[in-house]
Amino acid sequence: LLSESLATIESRISKPVLDDFKKRKLATKSKVVFYSVSKGPHFGTEIKKLETALTLDLLQNWKSVHFKQYNLNALGSDIPSGSLHPLLKVKTEIRKILMNMGFEEMPTNRYVESSFWNFDSLFQPQQHPARDAHDTFFIESPARAADLPAEYLSAVKTMHEVGGSGSIGWRYNWSEEESRKNILRTHTTAVSARVLYEIGQEYVSTGKFRPRKCFSIDRVFRNESLDATHLAEFHQVEGFVVDYGLTLAHLMGEIKEFFRRMGLEQLSFKPAYNPYTEPSMEIFAYHPGLKKRIEIGNSGI
Secondary structure, eight states: OHHHHHHHHHHHSOHHHHHHHHHTTSOOOOOOOOOOOOOOTTOOSSOOOOBOSOOHHHHHTGGGOOBOOOOTTSOOOOOOSOOOOHHHHHHHHHHHHHHHTTOEEOOOOOOEEEHHHHTGGGTOOTTOGGGSTTTSOBOSTTOBOOOOOHHHHHHHHHHHHTOBTTBOOOOSOOOHHHHTBEEEOSOTHHHHHHHHHHHHHHHHHHSOOOOEEEEEEEEEEOOOOOBTTBOSEEEEEEEEEEOTTOOHHHHHHHHHHHHHHHTOOOEEEEEEEETTEEEEEEEEEEETTTTEEEEEEEEEO
8 A cells, every 4th residue: 555655646746846856855765675584395494415416326325315406498508619539539549650650551441341351361260160150240132252363262272171381271171152151341350361462463463572561440340249348340450561581579579669659568478379370479468447467469470
């Protein structure tokens, strides 16, 4: 009622008269705000800290934890630009290191490879468990490779069956049908096998030998059961050096220098077996986080 009466008085007095009253300090205008406070449903005498992030402890004791409500109307922070994938950064770093060491990159655009280049040209026997469907992805269409070099195919067949160059071979009936089966490559060593064959053909045609240092880095595929340390698709780094007079010491020197530039210096080597190199070595490095040595590579001559 009071506010209504004051409004009525203000409306009846003209503005010039009201201004005159204000100048003579006979009238003032003020605004008074009143608040009514009462206890709400969450009233308490202590200030409770509301949690804003989920942790394992909070999830285990969630009944006694008070979380801050989400403001679904709040705008997210602006992302100034895109960023490179961590895997792409690692590939770029490795590629730069190897090129600075004098290596040239091999073409790795063949994800689908024949069993010949992936296994047979590397002298892996056709009964090897790695060639089973439990470990390798086989292609249904096209199921067979048609562009294998006939002369080299025959030489590989002979090496498997009876051996040569000091080897007695695997001594079994080698199957060309098995060798022509198409697969998703299980390692980039198939790329190295192709390039080494091309280097040999270059020497046969020209009679001249050119030392080479080559590397590849790309994805490979294994029919693995997925767990914390295994995926069906992963990346492999590989390289080789071709020259006269190379020894195991040269190989160890190249490996040590590569990993030194990657930041790994506590390396150790262990004798190993590979069908396509002799002698062979597994490479281990100390992992400061795991507090133990882990295998980081394989190698051989």
